Amino acid sequence: MQTKEKLEQYLSRCMDSACDFAEIFEEFEENEMISTLDQKVEKAERQIISGLGVRLYRGVQSVYGYTNEMTDEAILPLIDDLRAAIAEKAEDGAEDAAPAEKKPVVLTRVEYETRHPVKTDYRKVPLQEKAALVFRAEKAAKESDERIVKTTGKLLNVREEVQVSNSEGRLISDVRVRTRMMLDAYAKEGNIFMSGGDRPGGGMGLEFFEKTTPEEIGKEAARSALVKLRAKDCPSGRMPVVIDNAFGGVIFHEACGHALEATGVAKNQSVFAGKKGQQIAAPCVSAMDDGTIPNAWGSQNIDDEGNFQQSRLLIKDGILQSYMIDRLNGRRMGEASTGSGRRQNYKYEPTSRMSNTFICAGKDSFESLFEGIEKGLYAKKMGGGSVNPQTGEFNFAVDEGYLIENGKISYPVKGAALIGNGAEILMNIDKVSSNLSRGQGMCGSMSGSIPTDVGQPAIRVSAITVGGTANE
Amino acid sequence: MNKERWIERAKELGIDELEIYEQLTESRSLSWFGGKMDSFTTSRVLGTSLRAIVGGKQAEMALEQADDAQMDEILSSLAEQGRIVSSSDPAALRAPEKTDEVKSRKNFVKPSVEAIREALAAVEQKLLAFDERIVQVTAAEWSEEANVRRITNSLGLRIEEKGMYQIIVAGAAARQGEEIKTDYKVKVVEDLSTFDLDSFVKELAENLLGKLGGRTLPTGQYKIILEKDAMTSLFAVMSSMFSGDMINKGISPVRDKLGQKIFSERITVVDDPKNTDTLDVANYDDEGCPTRKKLIVENGVFTTVLHSTKTAMAAGTESTGNGFKGDYTAPVTVRPKNCMIVPGEKSLEELCEEMGEGLVITDLAGLHAGIDPVTTDFSLQCSGYFVKDGKKAFGVTLVTVAANYLELMKNVVAVGSDLEWSYRSIACPSVLFTGAAISGE
Numbered sequence: 059m060q061t062k063e064k065l066e067q068y069l070s071r072c073m074d075s076a077c078d079f080a081e082i083f084e085e086f087e088e089n090e091m092i093s094t095l096d097q098k099v100e101k102a103e104r105q106i107i108s109g110l111g112v113r114l115y116r117g118v119q120s121v122y123g124y125t126n127e128m129t130d131e132a133i134l135p136l137i138d139d140l141r142a143a144i145a146e147k148a149e150d151g152a153e154d155a156a157p158a159e160k161k162p163v164v165l166t167r168v169e170y171e172t173r174h175p176v177k178t179d180y181r182k183v184p185l186q187e188k189a190a191l192v193f194r195a196e197k198a199a200k201e202s203d204e205r206i207v208k209t210t211g212k213l214l215n216v217r218e219e220v221q222v223s224n225s226e227g228r229l230i231s232d233v234r235v236r237t238r239m240m241l242d243a244y245a246k247e248g249n250i251f252m253s254g255g256d257r258p259g260g261g262m263g264l265e266f267f268e269k270t271t272p273e274e275i276g277k278e279a280a281r282s283a284l285v286k287l288r289a290k291d292c293p294s295g296r297m298p299v300v301i302d303n304a305f306g307g308v309i310f311h312e313a314c315g316h317a318l319e320a321t322g323v324a325k326n327q328s329v330f331a332g333k334k335g336q337q338i339a340a341p342c343v344s345a346m347d348d349g350t351i352p353n354a355w356g357s358q359n360i361d362d363e364g365n366f367q368q369s370r371l372l373i374k375d376g377i378l379q380s381y382m383i384d385r386l387n388g389r390r391m392g393e394a395s396t397g398s399g400r401r402q403n404y405k406y407e408p409t410s411r412m413s414n415t416f417i418c419a420g421k422d423s424f425e426s427l428f429e430g431i432e433k434g435l436y437a438k439k440m441g442g443g444s445v446n447p448q449t450g451e452f453n454f455a456v457d458e459g460y461l462i463e464n465g466k467i468s469y470p471v472k473g474a475a476l477i478g479n480g481a482e483i484l485m486n487i488d489k490v491s492s493n494l495s496r497g498q499g500m501c502g503s504m505s506g507s508i509p510t511d512v513g514q515p516a517i518r519v520s521a522i523t524v525g526g527t528a529n530e
Numbered sequence: 531m532n533k534e535r536w537i538e539r540a541k542e543l544g545i546d547e548l549e550i551y552e553q554l555t556e557s558r559s560l561s562w563f564g565g566k567m568d569s570f571t572t573s574r575v576l577g578t579s580l581r582a583i584v585g586g587k588q589a590e591m592a593l594e595q596a597d598d599a600q601m602d603e604i605l606s607s608l609a610e611q612g613r614i615v616s617s618s619d620p621a622a623l624r625a626p627e628k629t630d631e632v633k634s635r636k637n638f639v640k641p642s643v644e645a646i647r648e649a650l651a652a653v654e655q656k657l658l659a660f661d662e663r664i665v666q667v668t669a670a671e672w673s674e675e676a677n678v679r680r681i682t683n684s685l686g687l688r689i690e691e692k693g694m695y696q697i698i699v700a701g702a703a704a705r706q707g708e709e710i711k712t713d714y715k716v717k718v719v720e721d722l723s724t725f726d727l728d729s730f731v732k733e734l735a736e737n738l739l740g741k742l743g744g745r746t747l748p749t750g751q752y753k754i755i756l757e758k759d760a761m762t763s764l765f766a767v768m769s770s771m772f773s774g775d776m777i778n779k780g781i782s783p784v785r786d787k788l789g790q791k792i793f794s795e796r797i798t799v800v801d802d803p804k805n806t807d808t809l810d811v812a813n814y815d816d817e818g819c820p821t822r823k824k825l826i827v828e829n830g831v832f833t834t835v836l837h838s839t840k841t842a843m844a845a846g847t848e849s850t851g852n853g854f855k856g857d858y859t860a861p862v863t864v865r866p867k868n869c870m871i872v873p874g875e876k877s878l879e880e881l882c883e884e885m886g887e888g889l890v891i892t893d894l895a896g897l898h899a900g901i902d903p904v905t906t907d908f909s910l911q912c913s914g915y916f917v918k919d920g921k922k923a924f925g926v927t928l929v930t931v932a933a934n935y936l937e938l939m940k941n942v943v944a945v946g947s948d949l950e951w952s953y954r955s956i957a958c959p960s961v962l963f964t965g966a967a968i969s970g971e
Contacts, residue, residue, distance in 0.1 A: 092614075095617065095779060098616040098617045098618075099614050099615050099616045099617060100615070100617045100619075101588065101589070101590065101611075101615060101617075101861070102589065102611040102614050102615065103589075103590045103591065103592075103611070103861055104590075104591045104592075104607060104611065105591065105592040105593075105859055106591075106592070106593045106594060106595065107592075107594055107859070108593075108594045108595050109575065109594055118568075119566065119567055119568065119569070120568075120569045120570075121569065121570040121571070121572075122569065122570070122571045122572075123571065123572045123573060124571075124573045124575070125573060125574050125575060126575050126576060126577070126594040126595065127574065127576065128595070132574065136572065136574070139572050140570075140572070143570045143572075143643070144570075185610060185611065185614040186614055189614060189616075208779075208780065208781070210779075244781060244904070251904055251905070252904065252905065253781070253902075253904045292909075294749045294930070294932070294967060294969030295749045295969060295971070296971060325563065325564075325666075325668070326666070327666070327668055327703070329710075405573065405575070407569065407571065441899040441900070442896070442898055442899030443896055443899055444895055444896050444898070444899075446712060446895075448668065448703055448710060448712045449710050449711060449712060451895075451911070451927070451928060452911075453895050453896035453900065453910070453911030453930070454896060454899060454900075455896060455899040455900040455901075455909070472902075472905075472907060473902065473907040473908070473909045473932060474909060475896065475900050475909035475910060475911065475930050475932070477911040477928055477929075477930055478928070479928070523746075523928065523929075523930070523969060523970065523971075524969065525909045525910070525911070525929070525930020525931070525932050525967075525969035526909065526932060526967070526969060527907060527909060527932045527933070527934075527967055
């Protein structure tokens, strides 16, 4: 990391231009991945990602430059390129106010107490001991049933230090630590070969495995693979769907979350632009994006623009309360940042992103969700999905699904996809149970791939298009 | 970084062989929105990755600060990483090998910032003027990159290859009543001064407007054509089935099918990193192994498994020169490079005539989630248009297409002639299939 004096020098040089705001993001990330196959280490990889990004604003125009060469010889020309790029005449005439008097930037460090303390630093634990954690999960998977013929595992450990400084005089740092295990079990019976996985993680050190044991992870992966052995083709068409908790929240993440990011809203490229205060979901739906949950996978102390993470109430009783806003799009919208500016690393300019996003717990019992459904789909585990925020059209894959027949869970089905329109689906949620939990994922968008939690209690959607494989 | 010193010191610290892979990337991009420059990004990043062989086992590390002062710490960590590997698969680095080097046919001329701004402004104006239903140009962007990769190892390998690209991207939204549709287009631009902006805009605008008024279809079995872009994106996801790594691990759906018919006899798949029509020509893979042209599937028969050095050693065979990294931070994995389904004779229009009635799928969504790579069952959101009496009848949206990929690829009626590499390293022409399950209303 650069010294305060050096950063002041760089920022002052940035501000000696047509820009009205400058920011420097510095990053030093170490990560390690141990990969195993059938309780043998296949490889142990390490990465060090380290560099800095400089951003200048002029109104709502931004210029961004990044490098990993941390010397004046590399950084000063980069800053000068950006000063030149922002200096060029605004295309729609000189609408800029007269440039403010350029004073040297003086930084003041902002101190705070972390919300996400770490107990066991992975860097201090020998590789062999970490590999043993994965072996425990693989062993549990294999021992759970003789039809489990193969297992693969991964243990990911990340430690990311960031420092953000800007022309408003703010200098602030954060350390983000993450741990995640990814286990896949392969089940074989006759000619049928199926895989099942479990991928839990948290914003903490290796103490993660005190709460979620490797054995639990292994057994869950095996269970999921074994269920699929007896899965039949999934029927197609519009039908009621019960989506269970945890990673099931990917439906909200895709169908609604992305469209509430200022990235699309500020440019009127979202179905929810201009809808604040209006009903956008059924009255039983409230939803949050909370980046402050202690040690959660998608949490941070500060966002990647140096603002404190927040707990954001997005929807209350179906009414849209807030968007997720980064600094630049805040300017476009005339609103303050909500601490939602995130990026994969210094190679990306930040934009508004989710953190831990979930539908809040409701009052319906889990059993009542199935009442009255003659034929429907129970999506116990979801795969990933994607959305076009401008049209609201989304899709996602059902990883583990069951047919619902006459109000009861019937046989497992494979290969189902759910598609629909976000705005419509939110209005069609007619029951929300109370078993709220969250699941971990990586979310990809303009500013790269970032860790986010999705979550919800089990919900029922009255009608959704199910794309299945059965010919009917 | 003093490479010779690192290689020497590695030996002293118990590392048998060391490879230093460097990638220097310089990029520039400019985007336009609402009549003015929206953002400008410039970068210069030198990334290094190290690969060590320790007692026949491999260890990898990627770094962005390869300071000689950290040499001992980094090399010791690599040695520890290598020693923990318990898999019995051996690994090795490559000694220098000769190959006939070829060059991409692309001739890039770097434009001035002023020329880029003018072009992007023109794209925005032309799109908005094209049709009043086009209500917003969501993106108009120029991106260029020049990169150099250098591979140096303790066996005397010294390779340097250069790459470059320039692309223009435009996206737009069209509205008709309450309905909004979006589309985007990417083109490789060798020389912006002679680039035909009008046809670029026309193609994007016509595709976009064609999506308006789309409707869903009754659920059922339909004849389908996967139009070239949709066919390419699906094939790209499925191409991992030919990877020696997946086959060695026993999780590829074609793991025991070498020499057998896996696709229709109308399908031939060629992988040729030296294909000079493509954007990214590679004479060597990212381990320094010379690349060559291979038939992966010949008239439906699976003929070649793709290998890196490590997967080839495990399988008791030779590398096919397919050990590539995504970028310097990624480990070497088995990847196809400039891989295509060999095009046939018929245009897309002729395929539509041959189909008579059915669905042409132009877009597939959710490819990262909606495919089971082990069984090859897939169910994906798609859109496109319906064909009646051999002609385009109406747009189709919000339906899913589901099938088993291996089954689908056995049921090929005809392969189109419209292969286009553009910026891709995997490309397919449009293909007409006997049928697939479409789910709508």
